[in-house]
Amino acid sequence: MSAPCVLLLGFEPFAGEAVNPSAEIVRHLEGAMVGAHRVVSAVLPVSFADAPLRLAEALDRHLPELVIALGQAGGRADISLERVAINLIDARIADNSGLQPIDVEVLRDGPGAYFSTLPLKAIHARLRQRGVPASLSLSAGCYVCNQVFYWLGHLLSTEHGHARGGFIHVPWLPEQAARHPGEPGMPLAMMIEGVREAVDCALHTTIDLDVAGGCTH
Ligand code: PCA
Numbered sequence: 618m619s620a621p622c623v624l625l626l627g628f629e630p631f632a633g634e635a636v637n638p639s640a641e642i643v644r645h646l647e648g649a650m651v652g653a654h655r656v657v658s659a660v661l662p663v664s665f666a667d668a669p670l671r672l673a674e675a676l677d678r679h680l681p682e683l684v685i686a687l688g689q690a691g692g693r694a695d696i697s698l699e700r701v702a703i704n705l706i707d708a709r710i711a712d713n714s715g716l717q718p719i720d721v722e723v724l725r726d727g728p729g730a731y732f733s734t735l736p737l738k739a740i741h742a743r744l745r746q747r748g749v750p751a752s753l754s755l756s757a758g759c760y761v762c763n764q765v766f767y768w769l770g771h772l773l774s775t776e777h778g779h780a781r782g783g784f785i786h787v788p789w790l791p792e793q794a795a796r797h798p799g800e801p802g803m804p805l806a807m808m809i810e811g812v813r814e815a816v817d818c819a820l821h822t823t824i825d826l827d828v829a830g831g832c833t834h
Pocket of ligand 1: 631689757758
């Protein structure tokens, strides 16, 4: 019998960047074992039309127990543990297919929001303990990452109700930040360590910590 799996999702580069740290992280962790769970991964297009389809395909193919989608949030200084996906798209720039939807719902007549089902407080504590800068975030934005996070919430509360999951934004890599004077970056190795710890913590935590988290974004 094959090992139970954890699905990690990243995104292709966008907004003129040559790399997306989220894709680098999931490629690095593909095939890794975290306890008894095997990591599988997929890199999604930065496309409002295609990303939700590719997300659903990956869930159907792998039937993971845990799903963590990752995306780049240039300008943020730490690993952002996203709490909530909202039913709103308002694209600041066109996606990689040239689409720029403005003020539309992710899912017509869907709930206003879906919440992460990851144990975010426990993950936050674990990352800080390991020296990986992290914070809880109240906004995954209103671009493709929020759309995918919302669809993930929808799929986890319908046909993939056996799985838990959520979204984590990561900063630019140092080489990307260098082209944006004054903006922060984070080394890839630290992000990989943070995501691996988040997976391990989520797999081992059934009841989240009952502590104040604060939210910085
Ligand atoms: N970040 C974008 C989309 C893809 C990515 O990595 C976002 O935050 O919406």
